[in-house]
Amino acid sequence: MSQNQASHKFLVYVVAYEAEQHLFDLFERIPYELFNRSDFHFLVSDDASSDNGPVVLKEWLEAHEIHNVTILKNRVNQGYGGNQKIGFRVAVDNGYSCLILLHGDGQYSPELLPEFARVWSESQPDVILGSRMHSVKSAREGGMPYYKLLGNRILTAYQNRMTGWELSEYHTGYRAYATKFLANVPFEINTNDFHFDTEILLQAAHVNARVQEINIPTFYGDEVCRVSGFKYAWNVFSATLQYKMHQLGMLCSLKLRNLSTGRYRDKTQAGYSSHALALQLLKQREAKQVLDIGCGPGHIAARCEQAGMQVTGIDCASPLPGSMTDFHIANLEFDELPVSISNYDVVLLMDVIEHLADPEAFLLGIRNQAHDRLPEAAERAASEAGSVEIDSQFNSNSDTGQSDNAEQQPSLPVFIISTPNIAFVAVRINLLLGRFNYAERGILDITHKRLFTRKSLLQMLRDCGYEIERVRGVGVPFAAVMPGRTGKCLGWIANLFAKIWPSLFAFQLLVECRPRPGVKDVLRTAIRIHELSQVIYGETVEAAQAEKR
Numbered sequence: 001m002s003q004n005q006a007s008h009k010f011l012v013y014v015v016a017y018e019a020e021q022h023l024f025d026l027f028e029r030i031p032y033e034l035f036n037r038s039d040f041h042f043l044v045s046d047d048a049s050s051d052n053g054p055v056v057l058k059e060w061l062e063a064h065e066i067h068n069v070t071i072l073k074n075r076v077n078q079g080y081g082g083n084q085k086i087g088f089r090v091a092v093d094n095g096y097s098c099l100i101l102l103h104g105d106g107q108y109s110p111e112l113l114p115e116f117a118r119v120w121s122e123s124q125p126d127v128i129l130g131s132r133m134h135s136v137k138s139a140r141e142g143g144m145p146y147y148k149l150l151g152n153r154i155l156t157a158y159q160n161r162m163t164g165w166e167l168s169e170y171h172t173g174y175r176a177y178a179t180k181f182l183a184n185v186p187f188e189i190n191t192n193d194f195h196f197d198t199e200i201l202l203q204a205a206h207v208n209a210r211v212q213e214i215n216i217p218t219f220y221g222d223e224v225c226r227v228s229g230f231k232y233a234w235n236v237f238s239a240t241l242q243y244k245m246h247q248l249g250m251l252c253s254l255k256l257r258n259l260s261t262g263r264y265r266d267k268t269q270a271g272y273s274s275h276a277l278a279l280q281l282l283k284q285r286e287a288k289q290v291l292d293i294g295c296g297p298g299h300i301a302a303r304c305e306q307a308g309m310q311v312t313g314i315d316c317a318s319p320l321p322g323s324m325t326d327f328h329i330a331n332l333e334f335d336e337l338p339v340s341i342s343n344y345d346v347v348l349l350m351d352v353i354e355h356l357a358d359p360e361a362f363l364l365g366i367r368n369q370a371h372d373r374l375p376e377a378a379e380r381a382a383s384e385a386g387s388v389e390i391d392s393q394f395n396s397n398s399d400t401g402q403s404d405n406a407e408q409q410p411s412l413p414v415f416i417i418s419t420p421n422i423a424f425v426a427v428r429i430n431l432l433l434g435r436f437n438y439a440e441r442g443i444l445d446i447t448h449k450r451l452f453t454r455k456s457l458l459q460m461l462r463d464c465g466y467e468i469e470r471v472r473g474v475g476v477p478f479a480a481v482m483p484g485r486t487g488k489c490l491g492w493i494a495n496l497f498a499k500i501w502p503s504l505f506a507f508q509l510l511v512e513c514r515p516r517p518g519v520k521d522v523l524r525t526a527i528r529i530h531e532l533s534q535v536i537y538g539e540t541v542e543a544a545q546a547e548k549r
Contacts (some may be wrong), residue, residue, distance in 0.1 A: 007039075008097035010117055013087030014044040014103030015080070020053035023104050024060055027069075030110045035066045040117075041096075042069040044104065045086050049075040053104070060456060081196025085188055092183045100176040107219055108174035116176050119214055126181035126209035127201070129167065130174035130216035142218025147215055152231065155236050160199075162244045163205040170201055174216055180211055189255055194227050195235040195372070199255060202243040206256045248481050252439040252446050266299040270480035272495040274418040274508045275300055275350060275525065277474060280345055281512065283307060291344040291413070294332060294352035298323030298507075307409055312339060332356060341366060341413055341515075349417040351508075354448045362465040367515040415513050421506045422451035428504075443507065454503040457511065466513040473502025474510050 012034075016023060023044070034040050046054045054071045061069050074083070084101065091099040098120045102110060108130065119128055132139050133156065139149055152171050159170050175197075185203040188312040190196050204211060246253045267273040282290065284305060290311045292301050298319030301311040311324040316331050328338040341347050347366075353359040427443060430436065438446040452460070458468055469518060475494030479487040497505035517525075 010040050011096040011099045012089045013099055014043045014104050015083045017047045018049045020051035022059045022106040023053045025339050026106045036068055044071045045083055046073040047083045048074045078201045079192035080194045082192035088182050088187055091179045097181050112520040125212040127204050127211045128176040129213045130172050131169040131213045132218040133169040134215045139218045143220030144218050159240050162240050194232050198236045198239050201364050204256050207259050245519045251437045267480045268299050268303045270477050273477035274384050274474045274510050278298050278416050287345040288345050289344045298318040344413045347413050347415045354419050354450055365466050368518045417511045418508050421509050423453040424502050461513055465516045470512040472508030472510040473498035474508040476507040
C-alpha cells in the first residue's frame with residue numbers, strides 16, 4: 001500500500017440484519033492485510049437482529065486475534081437508511097477520511113476493499129460507486145434476475161435524465177463516501193428506508209459532487225431480499241422527481257435546502273427574464289452611472305460594464321471579482337446607503353424588496369436620504385434660490401418662475417424594481433388545493449419576507465412617494481432552467497400571457513418609477529416670501545440680504 005494511502009483513515013462500515021449465516025463468511029473473505037492496521041477500522045452495526053450474528057463474529061475475531069473491529073447492536077431496528085446514518089456519524093465525528101459501505105450478507109465482494117481505498121486515495125472523489133451494470137452479461141452471470149436488471153436500467157436512465165449525470169448504476173449498495181462530503185449534507189434527515197441510497201446521491205448531485213464508478217462483479221446467492229420492488233421503485237421515482245422540482249424552484253426540500261453553491265443564477269441571457277428586460281431598459285435610457293442595490297454575485301453589473309456603464313454595487317456579501325466599478329458592503333435591513341442615489345442615472349432593485357422585513361421604511365429612507373445628501377453645488381443653488389428677494393421673484397411671469405425653480409430642483413434617478421407576483425396563477429391554484437409549498441427560489445423562496453400582488457406593489461410605491469412610469473408583467477423565465485429551443489418557446493408564450501393579463505400570469509413584476517421630492521426637499525427649495533428673524537430652515541432672510549450688501 002502506498003505512503004499516500006497510509007496517510008488516510010478508512011472506516012469500513014458493515015450494515016447487517018439477520019446475517020448470522022453470512023457475517024462469518026464475509027470476514028473470512030476480507031483481505032487479511034486490512035486487519036490490525038492503524039489506518040483501517042471496521043465497524044459492524046447489527047440492526048436489532050433476532051439471531052446471534054454479532055456473537056458469532058465476536059468469537060471469530062477473538063480466535064484470529066483481530067483488534068480493529070467494533071461490533072454494535074441496535075436495541076431498536078433503525079431501518080436500512082437509519083442504520084447507515086450511525087456509521088456516517090461515527091466517520092464524520094471521529095476524523096475518518098473515507099467511509100466504505102459494505103453489506104453484511106456477502107452480496108458485494110469484500111475482496112475489493114483495497115481497490116476502493118486505492119481509488120479514493122488517488123483521486124479523492126466525494127462518492128465512489130461499485131457498478132454491477134457495466135455489463136448486462138456480467139450482471140446476468142452473477143444471478144441478477146431479469147426483472148431487477150430491467151428495473152435497474154429504467155430507474156438509472158430516469159435518474160440520469162433528471163440529474164444530468166451519466167452513471168451506469170444508482171442502485172448499488174457497495175459504495176464509498178468522503179467524510180468531507182458527508183459533513184456537508186444533512187444525511188440525518190434522509191429516509192430510513194431502502195431509498196436512502198438514492199436520496200444521498202441526489203444530495204451529491206445537488207452540490208455537484210465528484211462521483212467515480214468502479215466495476216464490481218454481481219453476486220446473488222441465498223441471501224434474503226427484504227426490499228419490496230414496487231415500493232422501492234416508487235420511492236426512487238418520487239424522490240428524484242422532488243429533487244428536480246427543487247432544482248426548478250417549484251418546491252423546497254429540507255434535504256436539499258441551502259446545499260447549492262449556485263443559488264443566484266445568471267439570468268441576464270435568459271430571454272424574457274426580468275434581468276434581461278432590465279438590461280434592455282438600461283440601454284434604452286442610455287444609462288452611464290448605475291447603482292445596483294442588492295447586486296448579489298454581480299451578473300447584471302458585469303453585463304452593464306461590458307456595455308460601457310459604470311456600476312456601483314451594494315450588498316451584504318462581495319460580488320464576483322471584476323464584475324463592477326465600485327462596491328460597498330451594507331446590510332440593507334439596518335444600514336444607511338453608503339452613497340447618494342442622486343449621483344446615478346438609474347437605481348436597480350432587482351429581486352430585493354421581497355427579502356426586506358420593512359420595504360416601506362427602506363424605500364422612504366432612500367428617498368429622504370437622497371435629498372439629505374445632495375451634492376454641494378445643488379445645496380448652494382437651492383440656498384441661493386431661497387434667498388432671492390420678493391421683488392425679483394415676482395417681477396417675472398409666475399409660470400417662468402416655477403420653471404426656473406424646477407430646473408434648480410436636482411433630478412433623481414429612475415428606479416427599476418422587480419419582485420415576484422404572489423398572485424401568479426400557479427400559486428392561486430395551489431392555494432385552492434390547500435397547498436403553500438416554499439421553495440429554494442422562485443415566488444415562494446423560503447427567504448422571502450414580504451410578498452406583493454400587482455395592485456399592492458403599486459400602492460406601496462405610491463404611498464412611499466414614487467411616481468410610477470411603467471409596469472411590466474414578466475413571464476416564467478423558462479429559458480433560465482430549460483436551455484435550448486423548448487425553454488425559449490415556453491418563455492415566449494409565458495411572456496405573452498404576462499403582457500395580456502399581468503396580475504394573473506406575470507411570474508414577476510417589473511416597475512420603472514421615480515422618487516418624488518421629500519418633505520425636506522420641498523422645504524429646502526421653497527420661495528421665502530416672508531419669514532421672521534429666527535431660523536426656520538437654512539439662513540434667515542435678513543442674513544441673506546446683509547450678505548448681499
